[in-house]
Amino acid sequence: xxxxxxxxxxxxxxxxxxxxxxxxxxxxxxxxxxxxxxxxxxxxxxxxxxxxxxxxxxxxxxxxxxxxxxxxxxxxxxxxxxxxxxxxxxxxxxxxxxxxxxxxxxxxxxxxxxxxxxxxxxxxxxxxxxxxxxxxxxxxxxxxxxxxxxxxxxxxxxxxxxxxxxxxxxxxxxxxxxxxxxxxxxxxxxxxxxxxxxxxxxxxxxxxxxxxxxxxxxxxxxxxxxxxxxxxxxxxxxxxxxxxxxxxxxxxxxxxxxxxxxxxxxxxxxxxxxxxxxxxxxxxxxxxxxxxxxxxxxxxxxxxxxxxxxxxxxxxxxxxxxxxxxxxxxxxxxxxxxxxxxxxxxxxxxxxxx
Amino acid sequence: xxxxxxxxxxxxxxxxxxxxxxxxxxxxxxxxxxxxxxxxxxxxxxxxxxxxxxxxxxxxxxxxxxxxxxxxxxxxxxxxxxxxxxxxxxxxxxxxxxxxxxxxxxxxxxxxxxxxxxxxxxxxxxxxxxxxxxxxxxxxxxxxxxxxxxxxxxxxxxxxxxxxxxxxxxxxxxxxxxxxxxxxxxxxxxxxxxxxxxxxxxxxxxxxxxxxxxxxxxxxxxxxxxxxxxxxxxxxxxxxxxxxxxxxxxxxxxxxxxxxxxxxxxxxxxxxxxxxxxxxxxxxxxxxxxxxxxxxxxxxxxxxxxxxxxxxxxxxxxxxxxxxxxxxxxxxxxxxxxxxxxxxxxxxxxxxxx
DNA sequence: AGTTAGCACTCGGCGGCCAAGAGTGCTAAA
DNA sequence: TTTAGCACTCTTGGCCGCCGAGTGCTAACT
Numbered sequence: 061x062x063x064x065x066x067x068x069x070x071x072x073x074x075x076x077x078x079x080x081x082x083x084x085x086x087x088x089x090x091x092x093x094x095x096x097x098x099x100x101x102x103x104x105x106x107x108x109x110x111x112x113x114x115x116x117x118x119x120x121x122x123x124x125x126x127x128x129x130x131x132x133x134x135x136x137x138x139x140x141x142x143x144x145x146x147x148x149x150x151x152x153x154x155x156x157x158x159x160x161x162x163x164x165x166x167x168x169x170x171x172x173x174x175x176x177x178x179x180x181x182x183x184x185x186x187x188x189x190x191x192x193x194x195x196x197x198x199x200x201x202x203x204x205x206x207x208x209x210x211x212x213x214x215x216x217x218x219x220x221x222x223x224x225x226x227x228x229x230x231x232x233x234x235x236x237x238x239x240x241x242x243x244x245x246x247x248x249x250x251x252x253x254x255x256x257x258x259x260x261x262x263x264x265x266x267x268x269x270x271x272x273x274x275x276x277x278x279x280x281x282x283x284x285x286x287x288x289x290x291x292x293x294x295x296x297x298x299x300x301x302x303x304x305x306x307x308x309x310x311x312x313x314x315x316x317x318x319x320x321x322x323x324x325x326x327x328x329x330x331x332x333x334x335x336x337x338x339x340x341x342x343x344x345x346x347x348x349x350x351x352x353x354x355x356x357x358x359x360x361x362x363x364x365x366x367x368x369x370x371x372x373x374x375x376x377x378x379x380x381x382x383x384x385x386x387x388x389x390x391x392x393x394x395x396x397x398x399x400x401x402x403x404x405x406x407x408x409x410x411x412x413x414x
Numbered sequence: 415x416x417x418x419x420x421x422x423x424x425x426x427x428x429x430x431x432x433x434x435x436x437x438x439x440x441x442x443x444x445x446x447x448x449x450x451x452x453x454x455x456x457x458x459x460x461x462x463x464x465x466x467x468x469x470x471x472x473x474x475x476x477x478x479x480x481x482x483x484x485x486x487x488x489x490x491x492x493x494x495x496x497x498x499x500x501x502x503x504x505x506x507x508x509x510x511x512x513x514x515x516x517x518x519x520x521x522x523x524x525x526x527x528x529x530x531x532x533x534x535x536x537x538x539x540x541x542x543x544x545x546x547x548x549x550x551x552x553x554x555x556x557x558x559x560x561x562x563x564x565x566x567x568x569x570x571x572x573x574x575x576x577x578x579x580x581x582x583x584x585x586x587x588x589x590x591x592x593x594x595x596x597x598x599x600x601x602x603x604x605x606x607x608x609x610x611x612x613x614x615x616x617x618x619x620x621x622x623x624x625x626x627x628x629x630x631x632x633x634x635x636x637x638x639x640x641x642x643x644x645x646x647x648x649x650x651x652x653x654x655x656x657x658x659x660x661x662x663x664x665x666x667x668x669x670x671x672x673x674x675x676x677x678x679x680x681x682x683x684x685x686x687x688x689x690x691x692x693x694x695x696x697x698x699x700x701x702x703x704x705x706x707x708x709x710x711x712x713x714x715x716x717x718x719x720x721x722x723x724x725x726x727x728x729x730x731x732x733x734x735x736x737x738x739x740x741x742x743x744x745x746x747x748x749x750x751x752x753x754x755x756x757x758x759x760x761x762x763x764x765x766x767x768x
Numbered sequence: 769a770g771t772t773a774g775c776a777c778t779c780g781g782c783g784g785c786c787a788a789g790a791g792t793g794c795t796a797a798a
Numbered sequence: 799t800t801t802a803g804c805a806c807t808c809t810t811g812g813c814c815g816c817c818g819a820g821t822g823c824t825a826a827c828t
Contacts, residue, residue, distance in 0.1 A: 088820055099772050104821065121778050122820045162577045164563075197555045201567055207758060209518075211565055211573055213555055219565060219575045223516045223758070300672050303665060311657060314668050318654050404561060404577070442791055453801050458792065475807045476791045 065113070071096060072106045073115055074139040077127045081380055084306045086124030129345040129379070132357070136342055136383050143384040145392055149178065157396055164217055167400060168295050171373055171393055176298020179389040181305075181377035182321060183298045186331060188364050188371040188401060190216040193283055195246045195254060200235040200275065202226070208235060210275065212282055215248065216369040217404060220282050226271060238272055246276065251283035294331070296321045298375075307355070307378040316352065321376065325350055326358070334360035334372045340391050345379040357381050361394035365405045373397060419467070425450060426460045427469055428493040431481045435734055438660045440478030483699040483733070486711070490696055490737050497738040499746055503532065511750055518571055521754060522649050525727055525747055530652020533743040535659075535731035536675060537652045540685060542718050542725040542755060544570040547637055549600040549608060554589040554629065556580075562589060564629065566636055569602065570723040571758060574636050580625060592626055600630070605637035648685070650675045652729075661709070661732040670706070675730065679704055680712070688714035688726045694745050699733040711735045715748035719759045727751060 065073070072092060079087045089103040096103060107125050110116045115131035118124060127135065145153075153174055160166045168185045175183035194215035201209045208226040213219050226235075246254050258276040261268050268276070299321070308314055320326065329349055334341050340361045346354050357379050364370030373394050375386050419427070426446060433441045443457040450457060461479050464470045469485035472478065481489065499507075507528055514520045522539040529537035548569035555563045562580040567573050580589075600608050612630040615622050622630070653675070662668055674680065683703055688695050694715045700708050711733050718724030727748050729740050 086820095090820080100820090101772050101774095101822095102770085105771085108822080118821085120780075121822085122818095123779080124820070164575055164577060197553070199551070199553045199565065199567075201551045203571065204759060209567065209571060211553065211567065213553075213563065213565065217557065217563060217577075219573060221518055221573045223518060223571075300669060300676065303669050303672070308665055311662055311665060311668060314665060315654060315657050318657070322654065405558065440791090444791080454791090455793095455801050455803095456799085459800085462793080472792085474809075475793085476789095476809075478791070 065110075068096070068098075069106050069110060070139060072103060073110055073127075073131065074135065076107070076110075076116060076125055077131060077135045077139070080126050081382055084380060086118060086126045088124040091124075126380075129347060132344045132379065132383070133347070136344070136387070140384050140387075142388065144388050145178065150392065153178070153392070153396060157400060161400065161403075164404075165219075167397065168371075169297070171397055172295050172297035175373060175375060175389055175393050176301050178393075179298075179375045179377075179382070179386040180301050181298060181375045181381060181386065182296055182302045182317070183373070183375050184294060184296045184321070184326060184360075185373045186294050186371045187218070188216060188369045188397075189218075190214070190369045192250055193218075193286060195249045195279065195283070198239050198242055198246070198275070198279060200224075200239040202230065202232045202235055205229065210278060212279055214283065214286070218286070220286065222278060222282060224274060224278060230271075238269075238275065242272065242275060242279070246279065251280055251287065254280040254283065294327060296376075302377060305378055305380075307380065317356070317376070320352060320356070325352060326376070330358060330360060331372050334374065335362055335370060337362070340387055340394070341374075342383070342387065355379055357383075359383075359386050359390045361390050363394040363397040363401070365398070365401045368405060369401065371397070419464075422450070422452075423460050423464060424493060426457060427464055427481075427485065428489065430461070430464075430470060430479055431485060431489045431493070434480050435736055438734060440472060440480045442478040445478075480734075483701060486698045486733065486737070487701075490698070490741075494738050494741075496742065498742050499532065504746065507532070507746070507750060511754060515754065515757075518758075519573075521751065522725075523651070525751055526649050526651035529727060529729060529743055529747050530655050532747075533652075533729045533731075533736070533740040534655050535652060535729045535735065535740065536650055536656045536671070537727070537729050538648060538650045538675070538680060538714075539727045540648050540681075540725045541572070542570060542723045542751075543572075544568070544723045545721075546604050547572075547640060549603045549633065549637070552593050552596055552600070552629070552633060554578075554593045556584065556586045556589055559583065564632060566633055568637065568640070572640070574640065576632060576636060578628060578632060584625075592623075592629065596626065596629060596633070600633065605634055605641065608634040608637065648681060650730075656731060659732055659734075661734065671710070671730070674706060674710070679706060680730070684712055684714060685726050688728065689716055689724060691716070694741055694748075695728075696737070696741065709733055711737075713737075713740050713744045715744050717748040717751040717755070719752070719755045722759060723755065725751070 075092050075095065076087050079091060089100040089107060092103045093100040107116060110131075111118070111125070115128060115134055116125040117128050118126065156170060156174060160170055168187050172183045172185045175185070196215045197213040199211045201211065203209050203223065205228045206225060208224045208230070210222050210224050211219060212222070245257055249257065254276060258273055258280060299318070302308065302317065303314065308317070330343065340359060342357070342359050344357045348354065348356075348358070355378065356376055358374060358376050360372055360374030362370050363373055374390055377386065429446050429449065430441050433445060443454040443461060446457045447454040461470060464485075465472070465479065469482060469488055470479040471482050472480065510524060510528065514524055522541050526537045526539045529539070550569045551567040553565040555565065557563050557577065559582050560579055562578045562584070564576045564578050565573060566576070599611055603611065608630060612627055612634060653672070656662065656671065657668065662671070684697065694713060696711070696713050698711045702708065702712070709732065710730055712728060712730050714726055714728035716724050717727055728744055731740065
């Protein structure tokens with residue numbers, strides 16, 4: 061990308077983008093003349109040049125300039141100041157995570173809430189997932205005469221629950237014995253391996269009862285479903301924060317962003333991509349493959365434990381987004397989440413490099 | 415409430431409300447003259463009378479009529495046709511619930527989604543809760559050298575998870591023994607009773623180890639938190655459906671409704687009230703105690719198993735809401751949920767009577 | 769060559785105005 | 799008691815013209 065911009069031109073571009081991000085109104089040459097120490101006419105010339113280079117536009121002849129996608133991109137990659145969160149903010153965030161460190165299933169809620177608040181836009185978080193989930197533990201609990209609650213714990217710490225029909229008057233002791241047997245049979249097994257166990261019954265000295273087979277099949281099915289339906293587990297927060305931005309002046313925009321967040325748009329392309337790459341990903345406006353995201357920017361980062369389990373945190377906002385702050389927020393939260401996961405697994409974490 | 419309305423006046427009121435609900439525009443006397451077989455002037459006279467009675471208003475001199483809160487109330491209680499869901503819709507809903515009957519934690523999601531879709535507004539569902547939760551089962555699973563995952567199952571079937579620090583090199587067998595011991599000690603106990611167990615250690619022949627005390631305290635704390643934080647568990651869906659209503663033409667409305675749904679407004683008064691009463695509750699506009707709900711109506715019903723566990727389902731929409739359909743939808747979904755719970759507990763269910 | 773003052777030009781936004789239309793309330797007649 | 803007729807009210811939408819904001823260009827200046 062055009063690195064042949066001279067120093068002043070860069071400063072003009074940077075100033076335009078910063079002010080536009082700040083005020084949401086096209087910026088006039090006058091606005092910059094003062095701070096750059098040159099006349100408005102000079103600024104106008106520079107702006108015209110930046111427009112020729114495809115980094116700025118204006119909406120009509122007598123309107124101020126605003127950045128194009130390429131302009132934002134150049135800003136993010138070459139111009140932006142790295143705005144780290146203040147140590148005070150960092151401490152507050154750390155503290156909040158510390159308080160719920162033992163409640164696994166609140167992590168993603170907190171992450172989304174904190175991210176939405178610090179970046180002032182909508183935040184998106186997927187729960188951590190293993191590349192291939194492995195069986196850890198199962199428990200069978202009698203609920204009533206005919207029903208059993210099966211609690212399944214996967215290796216990465218996720219817990220799934222499900223009810224199963226049982227023979228009447230099966231006692232809790234019997235159930236515990238069965239659970240114990242299955243725990244041994246399925247120890248650390250993958251979904252596929254468990255399917256195989258249900259079918260072939262290897263190493264099962266007393267052959268498996270029909271109920272035991274049912275349980276094992278349910279385990280396998282639950283694990284497979286879990287692997288397939290990550291989509292449904294995506295969590296978001298901060299819609300309200302985002303709606304304060306002036307681009308959401310009309311309700312059609314709101315509907316649009318709601319269906320992006322609640323429909324599966326993000327997941328189909330962005331999240332897998334973020335999971336597969338290191339560092340913080342910034343996708344700006346029309347750079348998206350999905351057309352419905354044309355007016356939005358997305359910042360995503362993977363978090364988790366390398367080679368083991370990982371998830372994605374990020375924000376979604378209008379193209380005119382506070383990139384420096386959003387990017388540092390995403391990076392920081394991803395780091396915090398990785399630390400938490402690291403404590404849980406005692407392995408090396410993903411630290412966003414770039 | 416004014417039962418001295420003559421037949422024709424009732425028909426006028428009913429027609430006005432039905433048409434207003436349908437079109438969202440004030441209805442003119444002309445519109446009703448045809449269908450009532452009288453002239454528009456007559457209809458105007460009747461409308462004026464209904465306005466004197468406080469059941470209708472108009473926004474300015476030359477605008478059509480629209481219902482007041484009292485008008486809606488009269489409609490709901492005396493005029494409305496009971497519009498049951500079609501058997502086809504009922505079958506579809508039944509079918510969807512049947513498919514996930516074994517996945518407890520998907521019930522509320524499905525209920526909210528189905529309700530939002532059939533009633534075409536935002537739906538709200540709280541998970542079933544026991545009046546006082548009792549301990550059912552605990553499981554301790556070694557995660558790594560220093561961490562243990564505690565899975566706690568409450569009597570009503572809810573599952574909570576939490577990590578605990580443990581002495582290094584505690585084996586899974588040791589953990590299972592400890593879990594077994596605690597399961598016996600805490601059998602069917604309430605949160606208070608469990609606190610007492612941790613403190614006084616009655617009937618504990620070998621005295622409890624410090625780790626065992628930690629686990630028991632954690633169980634107690636989790637149960638207490640669960641009892642206090644029902645609020646955070648409220649689930650909603652169908653915002654998008656609701657935004658299609660013309661009353662959400664301006665974004666301030668959207669923000670308003672978002673903060674109602676995500677802030678705790680509903681829970682503080684409405685949900686406890688719905689939990690305490692039988693049948694379907696309809697609260698219209700200004701009848702709310704909370705002022706922020708002045709422009710909205712809420713329809714709620716308790717569901718669950720009588721005297722044991724119960725939750726709330728309902729919808730939130732603009733005052734101009736399709737009451738007949740919404741009410742039947744809420745009633746029906748509450749019934750379905752009660753059936754599901756009944757199967758789980760094998761006891762008598764709450765069937766909304768009125 | 770680069771910078772800047774000056775100026776004409778363009779365009780959106782806003783307020784005022786007017787006409788059209790929708791609907792009512794009232795009155796008087798059926 | 800109902801209804802036709804009519805005056806009156808109030809909203810809505812379109813149209814016009816003005817104002818202000820900003821630009822682009824040119825010519826002068828350094």
